[in-house]
Amino acid sequence: MSDKAVSDKALVHYVYDGIEEHDNRLPNWWLVILWTTIVFAAGYWYWYHVAEVSPGQLGEYKAEAEEVAKRTQGNKPASDETLLALAQDPTAVGNGKAVFQSNCASCHGAQGQGLIGPNLTDGHWMHGGKPVAIHKVVAEGVLAKGMPAWERTLGAERVKAVTAYVLTLKGTNVPGGKEPQGEPEQP
């Protein structure tokens, strides 16, 4: 091998206990890897840190965190504040309306005016008109009175969305609705 030939002639730097240290030329394959990594590192650094052509790790993390925050808006625990905020969100209310039409309208009427189930537009409530009270009835139902529990079938997010939609029905007093049941909501 030529490397061997060179190394035979190469300078012997150091001898200790019969062990010789030679000053050999580095093999070409090794030099190719070395220079490739150096060129790659420079390119990488320029691409991600100087020109910022692609988002770096931090940028990707931020974008993903933002995306998750958007997607999980409806996952916040149900409180009066989060439910009222959801009732102001057209997307959530739209989803809630769709859920209502396919799951609730059969008992509460297409506009929430009441059929078998009570009128949801009249401002009178048997179980309370506060957002959390409505959410609780929808999630857990009033099984003995024929109101199903929805959290299991619809999942938390859709229960919140349909609660938000019910909040928008409150006080719309749809004409020809079922007579009020329960107590008028305290302001």
Ligand code: HEC
């Ligand atoms: C099978 C019929 C039925 C379906 C379907 C149904 N409900 Fe009800 N719902 C009732 C009945 C009956 C009551 C009254 C319970 C009582 O007398 O305590 C009720 C009560 C309620 C109340 C409480 C009203 C009050 O005065 O406090 C809310 C809110 C409500 N339903 C929302 C919904 C929503 C939202 C859906 C769809 C996800 C739904 N319901 C689907 C029958 C139904």
